[in-house]
Each structure stands twice: as structure tokens, then as C-alpha cells.
Amino acid sequence: xxxxxxxxxxxxxxxxxxxxxxxxxxxxxxxxxxxxxxxxxxxxxxxxxxxxxxxxxxxxxxxxxxxxxxxxxxxxxxxxxxxxxxxxxxxxxxxxxxxxxxxxxxxxxxxxxxxxxxxxxxxxxxxxxxxxxxxxxxxxxxxxxxxxxxxxxxxxxxxxxxxxxx
Numbered sequence: 001x002x003x004x005x006x007x008x009x010x011x012x013x014x015x016x017x018x019x020x021x022x023x024x025x026x027x028x029x030x031x032x033x034x035x036x037x038x039x040x041x042x043x044x045x046x047x048x049x050x051x052x053x054x055x056x057x058x059x060x061x062x063x064x065x066x067x068x069x070x071x072x073x074x075x076x077x078x079x080x081x082x083x084x085x086x087x088x089x090x091x092x093x094x095x096x097x098x099x100x101x102x103x104x105x106x107x108x109x110x111x112x113x114x115x116x117x118x119x120x121x122x123x124x125x126x127x128x129x130x131x132x133x134x135x136x137x138x139x140x141x142x143x144x145x146x147x148x149x150x151x152x153x154x155x156x157x158x159x160x161x162x163x164x165x166x
Contacts, residue, residue, distance in 0.1 A: 006074035007147070013078035014095075014135055014151035021095035030122045031162035033101070039116060040159065043107035050106070068143040075144070079093040085138060085145050088132030092123060097135045098152035100128060108132075120162065 002074070008140060013044075025031050054062065086094050101108070102119045118128050139146045 002076065003074060006076050006078075009076065009078040010074065010148050011151050014148060014155045017095045018099070018152065018155055018157075021093065021099065025121065025160045026032070026163050028122060029161040029163060030120060032117075032120045033162050036116060036120055037159060037161075038101050039113065040105075043110060043113050044105050047105060047107040047110070065143065065146070069147065072143045072147075074147065079144065079148055085142060086148075088131075089134030089138075090123075090127040092127060092135070094135070094148070095152055096121060096123070097131050098149060099156055099160065100131075102156040103151055121160075152161035 022031075073090075088094075089097070092100065100117060100121055100123070103112075103121075104113060107113050114125055114128060118125055135149070139149050
């Protein structure tokens with residue numbers, strides 16, 4: 001029961017972090033235009049997720065991560081905001097990384113899409129590349145951070161829109 005409550009706390013924390021991040025983006029005049037969202041939607045349609053067939057190595061990795069999650073100790077009230085595992089990488093906070101990854105989806109290798117998505121979030125392609133490497137390492141090495149990433153990614157919902165000019 002305690003683990004379920006801790007996982008619920010991570011979910012609630014992810015929702016709150018994303019809401020705060022989206023408000024901060026809007027206050028800075030950033031976010032996606034209608035044209036950006038149309039390009040993102042077209043890229044998602046052109047690059048659907050791969051089929052769910054797994055190699056034996058991938059199945060082994062899934063089993064390994066499942067075992068780690070089963071025996072992991074998740075923080076009861078969520079992850080402390082000052083936890084060093086959550087320090088921004090390449091200038092991208094964890095919520096910013098999740099929103100960018102969500103917008104890029106399976107088209108993350110498309111340089112035109114990357115060049116469109118990152119500036120809308122206030123970042124450069126170089127910052128994204130650093131963030132991808134660093135966040136991937138943290139997510140791979142720490143099941144609690146990986147669980148939080150899963151919550152952030154799945155709770156992005158509507159991508160942040162750029163505010164209308166006054």
C-alpha cells in the first residue's frame with residue numbers, strides 16, 4: 001500500500017510540475033504556434049511508434065527493470081525538488097525534457113522538427129543533445145527517476161501554446 005501511495009505522489013507531482021512549467025513558458029512568451037502543432041502532428045503521423053515486438057535482449061531488459069521497480073524504495077511524498085538527480089541538464093529541466101520528448105515523439109531524429117520544437121521551448125539544439133544524453137543516462141541508471149520520467153511524459157497532455165500577442 002505504501003508503494004502505491006508513493007507512486008501516486010509521483011504522479012501528482014508530475015502533474016503539478018508540468019502545470020508550473022507550462023505557466024512559466026507562457027509567461028516568457030514561449031510555446032507552440034498552431035503551425036508548430038500542425039507540423040508536430042504530421043511528424044507523429046509519419047513516424048508512428050514501432051511494433052511492440054521485442055527481442056530477447058529487450059525482454060530481458062524489461063524483466064530487469066521490472067525487478068528493480070519491484071524492490072525500489074520510492075519516496076513517500078514524491079521526489080524532493082532539490083534532489084540532485086533532478087538538476088537540469090543542458091539547461092532543460094525534467095519537465096522541459098519530457099515536454100520536448102513528447103513533442104518530438106518517434107521523429108526525434110528529424111533535424112527540421114527538432115529545430116522547430118526546441119526554440120518554441122526556449123532551447124537550442126545543442127542544449128537538447130546534451131539533455132538527451134544526460135537525462136537518458138539518469139533514466140537508465142535510476143528506476144525512481146525513470147518512473148518519474150514516465151509520469152512526466154504520460155501527463156504532458158496538450159502541448160503548451162504560445163500566448164497570443166496583446
